[in-house]
Amino acid sequence: MRMSFTELENATSGFSEDYLVGNGMLGKVYKAILPNGWILAIKKLNDWENLEDEFVLEITTLGGLRHRNLLPLIGFCAEKQERLLVYKYMTNGSxxxxxxxxxxxxxxxxxxxxxxxxxxxxxxxxxxxxxxxxxxxxxxxxxxxxxxxxxxxxxxxxxxxxxxxxxxxxxxxxxxxxxxxxxxxxxxxxxxxxxxxxxxxxxxxxxxxxxxxxxxxxxxxxxxxxxxxxxxxxxxxx
CATH class of the missing domain: 1.10.510.10 (Transferase(Phosphotransferase) domain 1)
Incomplete structure (x- = not known):
């Protein structure tokens, strides 16, 4: 499901540090709360130009993987200079x-x-x-x-x-x-x-x-x- 950058930005209060739950080599992960009450995890990619192939693979192929023990990809955003992946939020972390x-x-x-x-x-x-x-x-x-x-x-x-x-x-x-x-x-x-x-x-x-x-x-x-x-x-x- 394609999601707008504005929608995800609003759900994280402008990607506020208060919503930051993870920071890795590929990017930062934020907890997002949508108006309908859904709680999601948003991965905001760093240096996405060098990860474009991986981004496309994630949304076109891995997005179709469905098993109770795999983290489901719910949506994505590709607007201007931004690439974001949206997952179901896991309340108990890693x-x-x-x-x-x-x-x-x-x-x-x-x-x-x-x-x-x-x-x-x-x-x-x-x-x-x-x-x-x-x-x-x-x-x-x-x-x-x-x-x-x-x-x-x-x-x-x-x-x-x-x-x-x-x-x-x-x-x-x-x-x-x-x-x-x-x-x-x-x-x-x-x-x-x-x-x-x-x-x-x-x-x-x-x-x-x-x-x-x-x-x-x-x-x-x-x-x-x-x-x-x-x-x-x-x-x-x-």
Missing amino acids: LDEWLHSNEVKANILDFPRRAKIALGIAKGLAWLHHGYELHVTHGSISTRCILLDQNLEPKISNFWEAKFWSKNDSALSWSLFPVAEYSGLGSYKQDIYCFGVVLLELVTGKEPHELTAQEIYLITRLVYLMQIKICLGKELMI
């Missing part, structure tokens, strides 16, 4: 904030809640890899791009490095050998590796740079076991 920035929130995330979050992320990834008309690889899964709604249901976001593959593309075939290191992984396997890192963060509460060599090895074994299950037809139910 998983990274819950795990690493707030001890109170980390304590709220008991094991059943963490398991539910892990399962939701897995379902979203499984749908991207196997459930859509094209295979989609995310490319940069991390706790920072996992957002949580009011029920702590995870939503995968930030598809700027996503790639699309034909279902007949041999590049998607799995190797049955365990992966020893992150570098050199294909996009498909990279998603699973990064998901393994997220799992370890959920289980240990540690940030990636705090993980031990033994824990990193656990990721490679996890990748190996998941590959075997997929090759045997034991894919996650989505």
